[in-house]
Amino acid sequence: MFIPKITVVDFMGTVEKEFEVEKGTKLLKALIDQGVDLVHTCGGNAKCTTCRVNIDVGTPTKETVAQKELFTKRVSWGLPQFSAPRMFLSCQLLVEHDMEVSPMERYNSIIHDDGVGKDTSDEITPDPAWVDLERG
Numbered sequence: 519m520f521i522p523k524i525t526v527v528d529f530m531g532t533v534e535k536e537f538e539v540e541k542g543t544k545l546l547k548a549l550i551d552q553g554v555d556l557v558h559t560c561g562g563n564a565k566c567t568t569c570r571v572n573i574d575v576g577t578p579t580k581e582t583v584a585q586k587e588l589f590t591k592r593v594s595w596g597l598p599q600f601s602a603p604r605m606f607l608s609c610q611l612l613v614e615h616d617m618e619v620s621p622m623e624r625y626n627s628i629i630h631d632d633g634v635g636k637d638t639s640d641e642i643t644p645d646p647a648w649v650d651l652e653r654g
């Protein structure tokens with residue numbers, strides 16, 4: 519059985535952590551369970567974008583409709599960085615293959631000391647509908 523490997527790199531490209539994860543695990547959940555302290559303010563509900571990651575190796579070719587709509591809205595607000603082809607919401611992604619992941623907003627434990635930003639769900643919320651990635 520294939521077991522995907524996640525490589526977490528910092529913004530300088532330095533490898534911070536490597537771990538294997540069961541195929542089909544939600545990426546945000548996998549990162550949190552491995553102690554990667556990334557912000558996820560809306561609790562994994564495709565509302566905030568703070569759980570963003572860049573995926574430079576193993577970039578997915580599909581995205582959820584919820585992510586696509588959120589990024590499209592941000593671009594319409596004058597934020598073109600949300601059209602970057604390798605940027606994904608970790609709460610809107612299932613690990614299907616090896617990936618190199620760079621979390622963009624760190625230290626949830628410092629920013630939210632009141633329980634905000636806790637995502638304990640194994641499932642993607644809202645129920646995912648998948649579309650081909652058209653950014654880039």
Ligand code: FES
Pocket residue numbers: 557558559560561562563564565566567568569570607608609610
């Ligand atoms: S969009 Fe808010 S945690 Fe993913």
